[in-house]
Amino acid sequence: MKREIRKNYFNKIADNSVSIFIGGDEILENADAVHNFAVNHHFFYLTGINKPKSALVLIKKDGEEKEILFIERNTELLAKWQGARMSVEEAHEVSAIDKKDIKFYDEFEDVLNGLSKGKSGAKYEDLSDYYFTLDNDDEFRQRDLIERLQLKNPQINIKNSFSTVTKLRMVKTESEVKLIRKAITITEEGLNNLMKNAPTATTENELEAYYDFTMKKNDVKVSFHTIAASGANATVLHYHDNNAKLNKEDLILFDLGVRYKEYCSDISRTFPLNGEFIGKKRELYSIVLEANKEAIKMVKTGITMEEINNVVKEILSAGMIKLGYIKEASEISKYYFHGVGHHLGLDVHDVSKRGEKLEVGNIVTIEPGLYIPESNIGIRIEDDILVTKDGYENLSISIIKEIDDIESFMRS
Ligand code: GLY
Ligand code: MN
Ligand code: MN
Numbered sequence: 001m002k003r004e005i006r007k008n009y010f011n012k013i014a015d016n017s018v019s020i021f022i023g024g025d026e027i028l029e030n031a032d033a034v035h036n037f038a039v040n041h042h043f044f045y046l047t048g049i050n051k052p053k054s055a056l057v058l059i060k061k062d063g064e065e066k067e068i069l070f071i072e073r074n075t076e077l078l079a080k081w082q083g084a085r086m087s088v089e090e091a092h093e094v095s096a097i098d099k100k101d102i103k104f105y106d107e108f109e110d111v112l113n114g115l116s117k118g119k120s121g122a123k124y125e126d127l128s129d130y131y132f133t134l135d136n137d138d139e140f141r142q143r144d145l146i147e148r149l150q151l152k153n154p155q156i157n158i159k160n161s162f163s164t165v166t167k168l169r170m171v172k173t174e175s176e177v178k179l180i181r182k183a184i185t186i187t188e189e190g191l192n193n194l195m196k197n198a199p200t201a202t203t204e205n206e207l208e209a210y211y212d213f214t215m216k217k218n219d220v221k222v223s224f225h226t227i228a229a230s231g232a233n234a235t236v237l238h239y240h241d242n243n244a245k246l247n248k249e250d251l252i253l254f255d256l257g258v259r260y261k262e263y264c265s266d267i268s269r270t271f272p273l274n275g276e277f278i279g280k281k282r283e284l285y286s287i288v289l290e291a292n293k294e295a296i297k298m299v300k301t302g303i304t305m306e307e308i309n310n311v312v313k314e315i316l317s318a319g320m321i322k323l324g325y326i327k328e329a330s331e332i333s334k335y336y337f338h339g340v341g342h343h344l345g346l347d348v349h350d351v352s353k354r355g356e357k358l359e360v361g362n363i364v365t366i367e368p369g370l371y372i373p374e375s376n377i378g379i380r381i382e383d384d385i386l387v388t389k390d391g392y393e394n395l396s397i398s399i400i401k402e403i404d405d406i407e408s409f410m411r412s
Pocket of ligand 3: 266341342365367382
């Protein structure tokens with residue numbers, strides 16, 4: 001699979017070029033501790049390697065393609081303190097890069113310099129076409145590297161390859177879809193576990209802990225800070241204090257996900273802590289649910305997220321006018337103030353081209369909501385949708401969201 005992905009990348013880039021992707025490094029938290037390692041996802045996408053101090057160099061020269069992978073060199077000291085590093089054999093298994101083309105990260109810059117130096121002598125006529133494409137230049141380390149490379153090799157023309165890989169990442173392969181399905185299945189298990197325990201929980205974090213238990217049990221991590229927001233807390237979009245005392249009369253909004261083999265799910269569900277949708281909460285929930293379902297039905301190739309969002313706004317505003325919260329459709333921005341969704345993949349907010357029409361293989365979230373502080377109510381219903389050749393498939397269809405289903409689940 002990774003070999004095919006790299007082949008797709010090679011097909012998109014110009015001849016006589018060297019592309020560099022760096023996996024990243026661990027970031028120090030304090031003297032003797034590091035933050036959880038987060039691999040650069042363009043690098044991971046092309047290699048499947050999820051280890052610090054690794055890099056990929058792709059060379060396209062006179063139509064020939066060469067791949068060099070760099071991994072961290074194992075030492076006795078590292079093995080004793082942190083565990084053995086990945087072996088060449090393992091790196092080959094994961095990346096499908098030939099063992100003879102796997103080197104060590106401490107050789108990386110020398111190899112790069114060698115690649116450009118070789119050119120400046122004999123075949124200078126190539127030099128104007130000889131360029132380095134570079135991954136996301138937000139990474140300061142990479143910028144450092146670029147500057148050093150450029151200084152040593154003023155003849156090279158450095159370009160950014162970020163959008164080339166982004167375009168590839170937007171269209172998911174079958175194996176990628178499978179991993180996202182699995183992430184969603186675990187999310188569902190966690191959500192069911194916490195909903196089951198809603199009657200006895202006294203705080204948001206206590207309820208969230210039932211989700212975390214499911215994560216640990218499945219040996220996965222959350223794909224972003226879980227939002228466990230009851231009552232008015234749910235009107236704060238990125239609330240994640242998750243420590244308020246629960247009032248059984250309130251709704252609670254959970255926005256959560258799983259990272260499974262690096263691939264993410266992103267689901268929101270809102271339900272009544274006492275198990276029954278009553279009065280205004282029932283009416284408002286029904287409006288968001290209608291917007292969610294109508295928006296999902298619109299997903300197909302050729303449509304844009306903006307077009308879907310416009311319909312969501314129409315549905316939400318019609319509902320809110322009926323309930324007397326607003327008088328005109330334009331006022332809906334007071335209660336719904338984010339977009340309808342985003343691409344999903346290796347990142348929760350996955351790389352994408354804003355405004356682009358959807359195409360087969362895209363996975364997007366559909367997540368309309370209403371946020372009404374004066375009524376202590378925030379509602380969002382979010383599903384993960386695959387664009388197919390016939391329209392769409394709702395990958396999270398089995399996670400309950402109908403009023404009757406939620407009420408009867410909570411009764412049982
Ligand atoms: N969980 C963040 C979002 O729904 O976009
Ligand atoms: Mn979400
Ligand atoms: Mn989302």
